[in-house]
Amino acid sequence: MLRNSRSTFGWVTIVLHWMIAALILGLIALGFAMRRLSLDPALQFSLYQWHKSFGFTVLALAAFRAVWHLFERKPEATAGLSPLERHASATTHVALIVLTLAVPLAGWAVASTSTLNIPSFYFDWFVIPHLPMAKSEAAETVWTSTHAILAYVMLTLVLVHAMAAIYHHIIRRDEVLARMLTLRQRRRGEIEKASGAPLVAKRK
Numbered sequence: 327m328l329r330n331s332r333s334t335f336g337w338v339t340i341v342l343h344w345m346i347a348a349l350i351l352g353l354i355a356l357g358f359a360m361r362r363l364s365l366d367p368a369l370q371f372s373l374y375q376w377h378k379s380f381g382f383t384v385l386a387l388a389a390f391r392a393v394w395h396l397f398e399r400k401p402e403a404t405a406g407l408s409p410l411e412r413h414a415s416a417t418t419h420v421a422l423i424v425l426t427l428a429v430p431l432a433g434w435a436v437a438s439t440s441t442l443n444i445p446s447f448y449f450d451w452f453v454i455p456h457l458p459m460a461k462s463e464a465a466e467t468v469w470t471s472t473h474a475i476l477a478y479v480m481l482t483l484v485l486v487h488a489m490a491a492i493y494h495h496i497i498r499r500d501e502v503l504a505r506m507l508t509l510r511q512r513r514r515g516e517i518e519k520a521s522g523a524p525l526v527a528k529r530k
Contacts, residue, residue, distance in 0.1 A: 334401050334505040342391045343506060346426055347484065349384050353377060354481055357474075378437060379449045381430040388426035395423055404494075404501050418487055425480040432473035439465035 329336040335343075360373040407415070437446050438456035441463055446454045459465065495503040 332401060338394060340506060342387060346384060346387050346391060349380055353380055354477055375447050378446045381433050382448055382454060384426060385430035392423050392427060406500055418483060422483055425476060429476045429480055432469055432476055435459060435469040436466060436473055439469055
């Protein structure tokens with residue numbers, strides 16, 4: 327149940343997928359609010375620290391997700407997908423994994439190059455040290471722009487990814503989205519293997 331099978335994803339992949347997705351959407355919303363709204367300086371400082379804390383959480387989860395992706399078995403593509411769709415799906419997944427690493431790393435670089443030299447408090451539990459990077463306004467500006475651009479690219483890919491999943495679920499009526507929600511496909515695969523005959527999905 328924890329590991330991926332030939333036909334679907336295990337709980338480790340499913341939980342990582344949805345946890346990272348939820349955190350990313352929350353971080354983008356928080357990042358937009360804390361930079362574009364008129365806020366009390368104390369509240370803004372707290373929001374920045376929360377943003378960094380959740381960003382470091384995403385970085386840790388994304389690193390584990392990347393290792394898991396490299397070494398865990400890959401379920402077979404859903405039946406009915408064309409070679410182009412399979413290639414687009416695989417490319418999008420890899421791009422999202424890379425971006426979930428690159429975006430928080432760029433944010434870490436922003437904090438590390440800032441001339442303000444503000445510590446990064448991880449949920450007020452401990453301080454995460456800055457990267458060994460030179461501090462300057464020019465470097466901070468570059469990394470701030472890089473962080474924002476990568477975040478918007480990632481948000482665009484997430485939206486495209488979500489719309490594609492909804493399209494497959496509602497229009498194509500296949501298992502692309504369902505197998506990232508439940509282990510139904512795994513159970514079907516096990517039953518098919520035991521019976522020696524494929525099951526026909528019943529739909530109303």
